[in-house]
Amino acid sequence: MADKSKITPRAENFARWYLDVIQQAELAESAEVVKGCMVIRPHGYAIWERLQAELDSRFKATGHQNAYFPLLIPMSFIKKEAEHVEGFAPELAVVTIAGGETLEEPYVIRPTSETIIGYFYAKWIKSWRDLPLLINQWANVVRWELRTRMFLRTTEFLWQEGHTAHATQQEAEEEARRMLDVYADVAENIMAMPVIRGIKSQAERFAGATRSFCIEAMMQNGLALQAGTSHELGQNFAKAFEIRFQNKSGELEFAWQTSWGVSTRLLGGLIMSHSDDRGLVLPPKLAPVQAVIIPIYRKDEERSAVLEKVQQLTSELRAAGVAVNADDREGYTPGNKFFHWEQHGVPVIIELGPRDLAVGNVVFRRRDAAEKQTVPAEGLAAVVVRTLDQMQTEMLEAARKRRSDNTVLAGSLEEVRAILESATAEKGGGKFVMAHLKDDKACDARLKEFKASVRCIPLEDHYDGPGKCIITGETVPHRVVIAKSY
């Protein structure tokens, strides 16, 4: 049989591989008739729902409540915070006509909700007793980006945005850090995607924030992906929207705020962290279907005996807490089914045919392993549970190793340039370059010359402490992450 692979190998063209994986796994497709937008298909949405569940339970456990604010925001709101307008104005979609009439004041479709939420927080917050106010919103937002990429940057995307208000700057900082830790926990322990927690440089900070924290992940092509952000907003929006409370001494104070978010971009990160040339690879804790059993038979009597055993094993696995699916579809050969589930990223594929039935075995294949193995049908559930567990751990380890293999030190701007200049999303070759660099917009600008940027100033220094900035020569506390990014 000729090569029927529908997935471009990573080494040939990483960007095309990424799109092929999405298509073959039926995660999403272009919305075609709506520029820059995408349709998230059931399998992709099921993974998003798993992510939502993991995140949402952690938000609740840290005291947050969900709420919902309008999609449309009065234009004037966006303009109230100077940096915020400047940051978002170019990418706003605006509603100017509604009900057949030109609106007196246009609405913008929310690119993020700090402003509309700020308006209501001003009404809700009067006293120190009203604080902290801890709210999260699951929503869609629209940003009119010039260049879109499936999951990574679409015109409309799904996300959650947390918006909190606190009585003190310190509480707000603790909140921003706490949620960053929640994001890192989900990224690493659920998505098996290692991240660096850090602070955004001045140049990369969120429009309107005093400080932005982030988690940065490395994709298989070495490019960086900002996987989540958590911002200290200081009193910027509080001042713009007059969010004031009376403190215990009876004085009026502006509230201290945070906002934090992760989006469907995480699915892009997930794909580019683990998947291979055969298709999607999902970490077991995130896989909507963790195991599939494929029955194999020819004659009718084989069929009934095999299917009976498959049903029994399915029940046992389910009882052990495994999300299992028996693929008893008629009219597809087993080979066809193997490919199907492999491309869809199912962590464990089990096959059972007359030969296995005769000796009480099943054939078993871990998605990220090269070889099949044969195991006894008796006690299969325990083996699957253990395997899923191991796979989760090993996927994170593998991703960590790849990141560390592709992280290098640099001592001069020319060295950074030489390492990163030729890296692209298509051809790969990206690295995390650790270098000493002053947190100054002028320094960031020099990296732009070769399309790299400061991804973050890590919160923890795993290198060699202070050193001289590769541009200004001034001493800075520790190395920053420089990379090309999505």
Place this chain on the structure above:
RNA sequence: CGGGGCGUGGCUCAGCCUGGUAGAGCACCUGGUUCGGGACCAGGGGGUCGGAGGUUCAAAUCCUCUCGCCCCGACCA
């Protein structure tokens, strides 16, 4: 917004240059044989060729206008 590409069955595309009965592969439906890594054979359904206008006896094909999408760059979760 600059540069490039493309709109033809569900999908990927050929046909266009040189106008003359709308095609292929995949997918789909039916029947049979198959079934341990993308099965095979036979039969079958499905397209106002992105849209409008023009030239012509005749337009998927030539001309004009128009709409949309994709890719590359500048901007960005």
